[in-house]
Amino acid sequence: MNASAGIKGMTSKELTRRILAKEDLFILDVRNENDYNDWRIEGERIVSLNIPYFELLDGVDNALEQIPANMKLLVVCAKEGSSMFVAEQIADAGRTNVHYLEGGMKSWSEHLEPVFIGELQDGGAVYQFLRLGKGCLSYMIVSGGEAAVIDAARMTDRYMAFAQARGITIKHVLDTHLHADHISGGRQLAERTGAAYWLPPKDAEEVTFAYEKLEDGRDITVGRAVIRIQPVYSPGHTIGSTSFVVDAQYLLTGDILFIESIGRPDLAGRAEDWVGDLRDTLYDKYKELSPELLVLPAHYGKMSELGEGGKVMARLSDLYRHNPGLNLQEEEAFRRAVTENLPPQPNAYEEIRQANMGKIKPTEEEQREMETGPNRCAVHDQ
């Protein structure tokens, strides 16, 4: 389908920019009701409306009544075709400023936006790769022409292009834990760049490939100036979950601690077993670390967790004051909070775990299908 003169495509990158810049946008999502209710584009200044395309086959009058004429309009569907079909009719009805999302929710879910987090002591830097479509966060730690990538998404081209454009060699690839909500790009990225691939051994007992063991005391260095990545065994979301203290400034918490929530312990079917580990990590182990550390999690659940410029980051001491998951003093209340009334489990989470262990090898199309929907790794993501 070719776009008619009246409508314009909007890329996921442009949409990301608008969301981070908090610009007004009206979204008409023409997917079916279930898909919309399960997972949709959100933003502080976004107003969205769901009318399935198949209710607009005889005309768009019903939709026009509900779309403000003075707002920029973005029509969204699963891939692209239906949004163009509807957008063209809206433009034909005389509306201007009508856009469709190029590649639909499929490309939205795969877009990674690098956000500069801060400098390191020797002049290196930390970048957060924001995956707005999934609420996933990954990181690149750069120093002296070398980089480590942490919790890479499967779109490995993006990290490689970013490194290449800056003349950086990716030397290490790390996963904080065995992910259940998205396919890890870690192993592929390591293979493509010749980097070492690091995993927590307790999460990797069943993996079908070789890896380096993340262990307390086995520091990883990046660049000549030696940025230390110190693994801190911090079980709870999974039994192997490992956090990283980077350059004595940042604490990468994986799926253990988020900005407004905490990790859920049930995605490997072991909630009751792991709830004690999760509490020990959050209430004891992290307390032994410097309260000045800046927490960088592997996910966010709500748009309110995005700070200035899209940064998802908070000081550990602030989280101890404000994060509800860190303020359940009664052990029983904590147990209930992380085992009862949990949000639905992420789509295909069991198959995703199998794929991340190398036990099954889904095609790219199947991987995309498995990752559909929100991440739901935190206890408060409803």
Next chain:
Amino acid sequence: MNYQKGEAEMAAIKADQTLDCKGLACPMPIVKTKKAMDLLEAGKVIEVLATDKGSLADIQAWAKNTGHQYLGTVMEGEVLQHYLRKASSDEAIESKRYSDTIANEELKQKLERGDRMTILDVREPAEYAFNRIPGAISIPLGELEARLSELHPEDEIQVVCRTGTRSDMACQLLAEKGFARVNNVVPGMSEWTGPTENN
């Protein structure tokens, strides 16, 4: 949801029309189905072949919104075969004239007791294929007159369709032809809560 993995026998579900939407991306499978449905005679069954996986949820939601009857989907390799029956606005309100009826609940009890009887399903083959009373035999209303020899005039026959309209007409035809122990099941499969089977 009537969603089944493909089996050889399922491939033989009879439809009045086949619409090929293979290789077409969303929204075209639904756009073409709507156009074909507009031209189809009420009560007829259409088979839509599609490769777009999204068509499964969308065709069900579309049918629900428009009042058409979604019968089910069969997977044959990469191809989704969706079955839909065109709604007829007069179907539910047409007056029923055959007097001997049996309520769904009563038929359910007779089945539980194991009473000897014939259950005759006069819906379209695709409706029967996806959801029927166990042991029911299939003769679509349009074929009944030609296939009377498959039934015995002295048997007790419970005639069922979706809402009791087609079965009412079938009962009248059977009575005319000398079948004495014939009942119309009301309302029929649309509200059937007893056991069911499919192909």
